Amino acid sequence: MTDSNESLADAGGADGAGDEPATAELPADVVDEAERLTRIARETPDENEAQARREWRASLLENYEFTARVREDDDAVLVLHPEEWHDAEEGVIRTDRIDDLSRAIEIPLEGTDDPDDWEAIDAHNRDIVARVRDRHGDVDGDNAAALADFVGNHYAKRIEDLTGAELAEFVTDYFVRNAWPSEKQRDVIEESITRIYETVDEPVPEFRDR
Known part of the structure; x- marks a missing residue:
């Protein structure tokens, strides 16, 4: 997506963009997912992961x-708007194409204290990593760090909120392909997961045989 500094609020004589969480055209759960993917893309240090989230958002x-x-003004704002408003060649919003400004949705990406925002979730997960490392040592701590990386880059949720299917994805795919685990880490990954969930006093989601 091409970013632009032009504000939709200045694009025409209508008011109300972003007053509601969704338009009749764009369901609220789609808006929420687009915001989640955008936050992950902005915060992850891995550009390949960031680009994958932007492409996922575009497809959605x-x-x-x-x-x-x-829109990068004083504070960044995610703008969702009809494709017909966008000039792909020039990479800008064509104000002459805007028929109803209220069709757009604007979501501030900065200046929020929302506990569900990516940074707060990542800080929560990193605290779990530190506790696991302190209680069980570096091998389990490194496995916990790999799980926190996976959760932050792919799902932006707390470790203890992962589903069994998501945890299985970590163990069978991400951990093997992306975490570069040592032999010791590979040998104890399931035990590490048990210790991670014991640390947060939560049951381990069923992830085996998936």
Whole structure:
């Protein structure tokens, strides 16, 4: 998506963009997912992961003939708007194409204390990593760090909120392909997961045989 500094609020004579969490065209759960993917893309240090999230967001919005861009003013704002407003060649919003400004959705990406925001979730997960490392040593701590990386880059949720299927994805795919584990880490990964969940006093989601 091409970013632009032009504010939709200055694009025409209508008011109300972003007053509601979704338009009739764009369901609230789609808006929430687009925001989640945008936050992950902005915060992850891995550009490949960031690009994957932007592409996932584009694919999601394409189903509704919407597109996304991040407007970088004093504070960054995610703007979701109909594709027909966007000039792909020039990479800008064409104000002459805007028929109803209320069709757009603007979501501030900075200046929020929302406990569900990516930074707060990542800090929570990193605290778990530190506790596991302190209680059980570096091998389990490194495995916990790999799980925190996976959760932050892929799902932006607390470790204890992972589903069994998501945990299975970590063990069978991400851990093997992306974590570069040592032999000791590989040998104890399931034990490490048990210790991670014991640390947060939560049951381990069923992830085996998935």
